Amino acid sequence: MSETTRSEAAAVHVLLSKVPAVTVWFWIIKILCTTVGESVADWINVTLGVGLSLTAVIFTLVLAAVLGWQLRLDRYVPFVYWLSVVVLSVTGTLYTDILTDNRGVPLALSTGIFTAVLVIVFGMWFAREQTLSIHSIVTLPRELFYWLAVLVTFALGTAAGDWTLELTGWGPGTSVLLPVGLIIAIVIGRRLGANAVLSFWLAYILTRPLGANLGDWLASPATDHGLGVGTAATSVIFLAAILASVVYLTRTHRDVIAAAERTHTPTVTTRPDRERVMIGYYVAVAVATGALLVWAAAQPHATVTSEDDATAAPEVTSLSSGEATTHFPQVEVAKFRTIAQDTLLKVQAGDQAGAKAQIKDLETAWDDDEATLRSLDKNAWNALDEQIDSALKAVRAGKPDNATETKALTALLTALG
Incomplete structure (x- = not known):
């Protein structure tokens, strides 16, 4: 095969990627999808009185249909991709809620279970494909691994986020600060040369509790230290923002990987030795976070959940x-x-x-x-x-x-x- 033919084949390979480029738009819509997804689940489960188990069954069927649509496509289509993310957000959250509310599984245990499941998924994915990069989602097996990992990250993010609130008793506004701080730490780590794939998946998990806590902060009444916007209004605002963003990206193609690579020159290069050093940095951040949670759990306000139980x-x-x-x-x-x-x-x-x-x-x-x-x-x-x-x-x-x-x-x- 000539060099020209190889270049053309590579170009087609990239153009057929099934996921968007990881730009600021990616993270904005991801956070918005998390908030809307949880609001929809609560509306069907609680407001309509459908019940947790039946709601989970309904969304599992919807997920199968939406993912079937996504898998049949041969390239990234913004509307279908982000619809899949919203449905996965709802479904992953419901699975965690079923373990907690219906089965009585402690949040600490479910957090550990979903962490182990995610490690297994990543291990199988890497063993088969030799990569975990989302920029390589160009085959059916890789896409299946990708969506399975996304589902587990939503379940894990839900469990870890709820466990954190249970430990600390933080209110809606305060609870937003931890995931924001950790995501900032990951951005700094990536800028300093941390592994791109590791940084991406760490941030991806954290966007779930960030989106949920942000939505709670906006929707909660002022008497609960929220902004008093209300659940319905918050859902409408976030949904409108998602639709506007998806329409914009559909028209401009700014998040198509090939286009993004042509218009954005990477500003960070990494080396294996630097990546190893930055793993130590992430471990230090994890230890510091653990110490913060231990301290917060020991404070009087951290017993707010226990106080609710007491009532x-x-x-x-x-x-x-x-x-x-x-x-x-x-x-x-x-x-x-x-x-x-x-x-x-x-x-x-x-x-x-x-x-x-x-x-x-x-x-x-x-x-x-x-x-x-x-x-x-x-x-x-x-x-x-x-x-x-x-x-x-x-x-x-x-x-x-x-x-x-x-x-x-x-x-x-x-x-x-």
Whole structure:
């Protein structure tokens, strides 16, 4: 084969890459997709009352369809690629939530499990292809390994992010700082000569907790140290930003690998000896992060999750009969009591679908009155909120148990009087 023929073949090889160039657009859309993906999952699982297990089944089927579309293409298409990322984000998050909420697997254990799975995926990928670079996704086996790795990184990012919040008790705004700081450390490491592939996958994992925490910060009410934008508004804003970015990239082709290579000259070169040194740098960052988490877990504010658990304990949340009316307007309490009573009647009659629909009314009414009621008595609001949340979870469980539902609703009715 002549040099010209080899050059032409190489050009075609690059042009048919199935993934985008790693530019600033890549990271922006990736973070946006993470936030929107989680919001959609929560909307279907909680707001619509579909339940965690059924939501996971639905998105697994959607994932199979979307990935089938992606795999049939012979080149990178922005809309299909990023749709795949959104669906993978939702699905990976749901798998972690199922382990945590339905199976009771501790977040520390699920973090370890997904870390081990990711190492295995990377090991198999490298053993077969001798590369983990996303710039080489030009064959079906490599693309399959790539999407499997992406799915596991979302599950791992979810578990690690939630475990961090569980340990530290950080609020929405504070929780954004850790992944931001770690990503900055990775950017610095890459500039100093760290391995490009290692740096990419480390940053890729961290964008999941960053996107989720950013979304929570924007959506959470000011009383919870958020910006009060709301879940719906946050989802719409981020979705609009994703669509605008994808349309722009579709028209300009700025993230097509061949085009990006022609217009961007690499500014960083690495050497094996430098890469080995920078591995030590990443280890130091990991050790420092671990020390920070240990310190944060020992601080009083780090027990915020435990405090929430405490409000679920009988001595805090099992309010005496009618006690809720001493803290909140009787007319509001009566509204909640009527909905809870109707839900209990449907549960006892075996009408699970009707109970789910009824409990949604309770959630909506409670959320609508949050700002007013919480300002009247924050402690009582937290206690009652935990009892309502317990009732919601019991009725919306993947495999609802009549006894558990009845117990949760009865406890709530006792508090309401």
